[in-house]
Amino acid sequence: MARQSFTRDSARLGPPAPLADRLGYLLKHAQLRLADLGASALAPFGINGRECAVLLVIDDAPPLSQLELARRMEIDRTTMVALIDELEAKALLARHPDPRDRRRNVVTLTDSGRTTLREARSAHDHAEERFLDGLSEQDSAHLKRILRAVIYPAPDGRGPGRTSEH
Amino acid sequence: MARQSFTRDSARLGPPAPLADRLGYLLKHAQLRLADLGASALAPFGINGRECAVLLVIDDAPPLSQLELARRMEIDRTTMVALIDELEAKALLARHPDPRDRRRNVVTLTDSGRTTLREARSAHDHAEERFLDGLSEQDSAHLKRILRAVIYPAPDGRGPGRTSEH
């Protein structure tokens, strides 16, 4: 359930003064809180956030090799091995040797994987909503837009980080 | 230098389509990028982000015990031990047994610690600016405000979670 449970009991005190304005602190703890909510939401499906993300990406794209998958998600390929091992053990996806290039394994969702993904996605969306609860529609959208901008900074002066070109 | 260096070489591709809109992904990667910038900025001073945060909090507050420090930063007290060990080894802070309660160690900055903190803080601020480069003043402020709102949600309907007062 997402590290950093610390003394959760000792009633939610605000941020320590000198850190309240540090972006690093804010980002870390926002991420932590969402991870926490997300983990609870996904727990009933026996998967965690990373695993859910893998399923999402596989579902979205044409059959991918492990390496392609890893690259898209910016995960190390050795890390992906374990991740896929796990999901395969849970029968949510399957490895198929690629007949065109026998070095590769093509990874696809199983029926069970698709079902689980559908339900898990909805549960996770709900957690995200709770996370954003209290924010206006605009603020939520704004947050995402700003985050994309700082993650994928415009290479030159112009334009926000490009936002996918489908 | 902040985990997740992955295939940094394979030219910065945008977010995988199905993840581009997931807050979890965005938060994680924003945090990652900032941590990366911050680590580079702090490296010359021989400290990392966590250590810098500890120095900041100590500097800000009256003499704190290790436990108080840990609580303020929402760090486990056993984790704090190692953190302080490290900073003490670097002579940036010192432990003093508290004469009033001999179970406690009061932690204070050394002169060297104060100097290092001053310089490191400025370097880190600069990194933060680079991170926010491309965002307008308003967007930067907005980002912090929104993050605070989601980290410390208003307990009931209305409250400090408020996000638009400009």
Place this chain on the structure above:
DNA sequence: TCGGATCGTCAGCTCGACTGACGATCTGCC
């Protein structure tokens, strides 16, 4: 004064991520 709480410490564990190596396979080039 004595039992229970508090504080600092330590050993051991988990988890995500990385490095380095290896065998199997593919590809370009002679």
Place this chain on the structure above:
DNA sequence: GGCAGATCGTCAGTCGAGCTGACGATCCGA
């Protein structure tokens, strides 16, 4: 056709951050 070099999946080992559980020293309230 044959071979050097790249690519892919795998595995063992390591690292950092964080946690749990235990322990000794100390404090405090009944």
